[in-house]
Amino acid sequence: MTLSVRLQREGPIAFVTLSNPSRLNAMTRAMWRELRDVFIGAAEDDSLRCIVVRGEGGAFCAGGDISEYPSFRFDIDSLRAFHEDEVWAGLQAMLDCPVPLVAQIDGACMGAGLEIASCCDVRLAGASSTFGAPIAKLGFPMAPREAALVHGAVGDVLTRDMLLAAGVHDAARLYDAGFLLKVLPDADVAAAAAAHAARVAALAPQAARLNKGTFAALHSIAAMLPTAYDYADSAEHHEGIAAFLAKRPAEF
Structure with a gap:
């Protein structure tokens, strides 16, 4: 059907x-x-x-x-x-x-x-x-x-x-x-x-999903704080900053 x-x-x-x-x-x-x-x-x-x-x-x-x-x-x-x-x-x-x-x-x-x-x-x-x-x-x-x-x-x-x-x-x-x-x-x-x-x-999918989570929790920000920075050592985080510093397009 x-x-x-x-x-x-x-x-x-x-x-x-x-x-x-x-x-x-x-x-x-x-x-x-x-x-x-x-x-x-x-x-x-x-x-x-x-x-x-x-x-x-x-x-x-x-x-x-x-x-x-x-x-x-x-x-x-x-x-x-x-x-x-x-x-x-x-x-x-x-x-x-x-x-x-x-x-x-x-x-x-x-x-x-x-x-x-x-x-x-x-x-x-x-x-x-x-x-x-x-x-x-x-x-x-x-x-x-x-x-x-x-x-x-x-x-x-x-x-x-x-x-x-x-x-x-x-x-x-x-x-x-x-x-x-x-x-x-x-x-x-x-x-x-x-x-x-x-x-x-073309941009970082993890960042997009985390941003959407933030938007969804705008009225309960405190609930997000325990995990808000868990992305610190993620591959996308490293790649986005490294690409910017190297003046090349990021590959996500």
Whole structure:
């Protein structure tokens, strides 16, 4: 069976593609479970140096697949299980992945797509991309942990507008808010994301994973201190400094 969330390797770089093109890659329940499994597997692959997350067919992800909602959203237990055991499990697997993540954002990045993009370390978007979470129109709020994730990545002002007023914003506004690293012509986004991933992949993978661990622990730095300097005698540490002093490219 072809997965709706699939991982394709190109050397040390992987591309994770969200694929539900008839619905602008809206996330089904099965896709959330696949997202979780893909990123749990990626986290265990020490040869991976960067992952590009993208959508198929000119959109990133337009949200959740609303056609499934009547089958589970009106029961408190099944609704809780959906958000905590499926959606959050997928997002948590992304957050826990020690490999740097680059979001290649085309077209719609709404709701679930905004949450998935918020899990990435770097986000590049096409100029025509749109961002929001207009679920107030559907009569329900964003789940608490998902809202906290988006709030942390997008910022207070835009998150409140998206959730309280169903605000939808363009890429330029998200760049100004600090959510996006770059806004590019639509035709250039894929190449730019691949180039950024290649740049990350050429650098020290151990350092990248340690930096990601630091980012994840920003609110509990004390817990990191016992092991924060264990890399001192590592090969990558020696090589990076030796190469700089010798004025040659490092070989990681």
